[in-house]
Amino acid sequence: MNDVINLLKSHRSIRKYMQKPVEEDKVKAIIEAAQSASTSSFIQAYTIIRVEDREKRKKIAKLAGEQSYVEECPLFLVFCADLNRHKLACKMNKVEMVEGYTESFITATVDAALAAQNAMVAAESMGLGGVYIGGIRNNPDEVSRLLNIPVNAYPLFGMCLGYPDENPGTKPRLPMDLVLKVDEYTIEGDEERLRAYDEIVKEYYLERTDGKREDTWTGMMAKMMSKVIRPHMKGFLEKQGFRMK
Amino acid sequence: MNDVINLLKSHRSIRKYMQKPVEEDKVKAIIEAAQSASTSSFIQAYTIIRVEDREKRKKIAKLAGEQSYVEECPLFLVFCADLNRHKLACKMNKVEMVEGYTESFITATVDAALAAQNAMVAAESMGLGGVYIGGIRNNPDEVSRLLNIPVNAYPLFGMCLGYPDENPGTKPRLPMDLVLKVDEYTIEGDEERLRAYDEIVKEYYLERTDGKREDTWTGMMAKMMSKVIRPHMKGFLEKQGFRMK
Numbered sequence: 382m383n384d385v386i387n388l389l390k391s392h393r394s395i396r397k398y399m400q401k402p403v404e405e406d407k408v409k410a411i412i413e414a415a416q417s418a419s420t421s422s423f424i425q426a427y428t429i430i431r432v433e434d435r436e437k438r439k440k441i442a443k444l445a446g447e448q449s450y451v452e453e454c455p456l457f458l459v460f461c462a463d464l465n466r467h468k469l470a471c472k473m474n475k476v477e478m479v480e481g482y483t484e485s486f487i488t489a490t491v492d493a494a495l496a497a498q499n500a501m502v503a504a505e506s507m508g509l510g511g512v513y514i515g516g517i518r519n520n521p522d523e524v525s526r527l528l529n530i531p532v533n534a535y536p537l538f539g540m541c542l543g544y545p546d547e548n549p550g551t552k553p554r555l556p557m558d559l560v561l562k563v564d565e566y567t568i569e570g571d572e573e574r575l576r577a578y579d580e581i582v583k584e585y586y587l588e589r590t591d592g593k594r595e596d597t598w599t600g601m602m603a604k605m606m607s608k609v610i611r612p613h614m615k616g617f618l619e620k621q622g623f624r625m626k
Numbered sequence: 627m628n629d630v631i632n633l634l635k636s637h638r639s640i641r642k643y644m645q646k647p648v649e650e651d652k653v654k655a656i657i658e659a660a661q662s663a664s665t666s667s668f669i670q671a672y673t674i675i676r677v678e679d680r681e682k683r684k685k686i687a688k689l690a691g692e693q694s695y696v697e698e699c700p701l702f703l704v705f706c707a708d709l710n711r712h713k714l715a716c717k718m719n720k721v722e723m724v725e726g727y728t729e730s731f732i733t734a735t736v737d738a739a740l741a742a743q744n745a746m747v748a749a750e751s752m753g754l755g756g757v758y759i760g761g762i763r764n765n766p767d768e769v770s771r772l773l774n775i776p777v778n779a780y781p782l783f784g785m786c787l788g789y790p791d792e793n794p795g796t797k798p799r800l801p802m803d804l805v806l807k808v809d810e811y812t813i814e815g816d817e818e819r820l821r822a823y824d825e826i827v828k829e830y831y832l833e834r835t836d837g838k839r840e841d842t843w844t845g846m847m848a849k850m851m852s853k854v855i856r857p858h859m860k861g862f863l864e865k866q867g868f869r870m871k
Contacts, residue, residue, distance in 0.1 A: 382651070382652070382655045382750065383752065384629070384630075384844060385629075385630055385633060385746055385747065385748065385751030386658075386659055386751060386752070388630060389659040389662050389663075389664045389747065389748055390659060390746050390859045391662075392664065393660070399715075405648060407627070408628045409630050409802075410804055412636055412805070413631075413802070414631055414634040414635060415631075415804060416799040416800065416855045417634050417635045417637050417796070417853050418634075418637065418743060418798065419639065419743070419746065419757075419758050421758070421760050422760070422850060423843070424847065424850070425799065425800050425805070425807070428805055428806075428807060428811065429805055429806050429807070430807045430808070430809070430810070430811060431806060431808050431809070432805070432808075432809055432810060433809055434809045437809060444817070446649065448842060450727055454797040461811070462690050464851075465813055465816075466800070466804065466816065466820065466847075467846075467847045467851045469813070469816060469817060469820060470820065470843070470844035470845075470847035470851070471848045471851055471852055472817055472818065472843055472848070473817065473821075473844050473848070474848030474849075476711065476848050476849075476852035477783070477857075478851045478852060479656055479703070479825065479851065479852060479854050480681055482854065482855065482856070482857060482859070482860075483859040484763065484855050484857070484859045485851075485855065486780075487763070487859065489736065490732065490735060490736065490739075491735065491739045491783070492783070492839065493738055494735075494736045494739035494743070495739055495742070496744045496767070497740070498636050498663060498664070498739070498743035498744060499741045499743060499747070501632065501664065502634065502744070502747055503631055503634055503768075503802075506628055506629075506630030506631060507627065508841065512662065512664075513664050513666070515666050515667070517645065518704050518729065518732070521639065525849065528809070528810050528811055529810040529811045529812070531811060531813070532676070534811065536731075536735070538736070543691035543842075545825070548805050551662070554662065554667065554670065555661065555670050555711070557654075557657055557658070557661070557856045559671070559711065560661060560670070560672060560673055560674060561657050561673075561674050561675075561676060561702055562674070562675045562676070563675070563676050563677075563678060563737055564673060564675070564676070564677070564678055564679045564682060564773070565773050565774040566673065566706070566773055566774045566775045566779065567711055567774070568714070568775060568776070571710075571711065571714060572714060572718065575715065575718065576712060576718075585833045597712075598715070599715035599718045599719055600715075600719055601668065602711075602715035602716070603715050603716045603718070603719030603721050604719075604721075605669070605710075606669075606712045606713075606715070606722060606723045606730075607716055607721035607722055607723060607724060609724050609727065610724075610727065610730065611727070611729040611842075611852070612727060612729070612731050612871070614727070614728040614732065615728045615871060618728065618816060624728065625858060625860060625870045626730070626857070
């Protein structure tokens, strides 16, 4: 279609980086692009923490589940959903902020995600590659302490960026007719579609691992989704002021 | 920097569209780009409903708070966070899906948002413009009924797309030093920065409205955030199976 579409469609996670730093003008362009993303009613409810301190990087790498690239990548950003500037805006205008509703949790979380995706696209457009680090939610409390993240904010995910030192292929996505519905949601026929997709994913892993890995998508999802993942999130978010009223 | 960065930085919401339809190959490219976005552990936990039915459009426009462009835009997409394929994957692999945890709510919501932002960027790269419609969360229950959205899924936002028939300027974002922090979160100095930003936003509205509108950012935020917004979301999400355990 065009170069942008091709760029978007060529996304794959990059976890190995050349030792070359990311130029400061590129860092600036990445953040500006992030800030240009859509934002719910202009609230811009996120903060990005750039972690340069090597000790903190090392600790976060460990807290995120031994993800060494968090330590090694040239640029590491932590995206936080954040309502502190709104609290301050309320104070400056002598009103009280209403806190703890699920809706403002959603708005801030989505705002942070939209900004992050723009950051990723901007980075990739300049020859960089990266990966989201949802693993910081393994130990969000420790990560928050380490980065001094206050109440009314929480670390949603990290993002490693740098010049790629690997060139993995793109991962086959779900067939479009599973994801795109017209006029109403239907699940009819999805099981057959998933079986066909399982074959594609199996092929992908077999080829990528010289026949060693034989995973299917439904198999991986069944394994993952039949376990409790990060049950501490509710308690952590409450502590941060996101009480899901 | 480059054309992609320029494209990202030139984003503004478009709410008026030419009557020209969006070509089917472009719709396909938009969805493919959306699906190419990063996804937490490959879960791809979202469904996009393309609403073509005029009666449904009319109803959603009304439910979203009289947003007529929902009815008028050539292409209207509803992005749903969706764990139904994962439930099916569990069934196909004879295990039970663990349901109702906050973490899977976050994962699915973020996945939907990342996909949507790629869709917006893809659309804009092809000369289209659009706007997110968070307003569908005004009446998420009715929207879900209308689109047959089942348990384990919920409508996060809509997206209007089409060829622009207006050309608004970009909105000035928060100064970067409010949004980007290094090594730790600090709020020190933010009040002064917000006051400076208020002046920029005031200028922007004055200029844009021939001196009629004099809003500041903190003023708008204080007004909005001191009111309860969409308190029904918790109950609605629980009904949809997102119980925030």
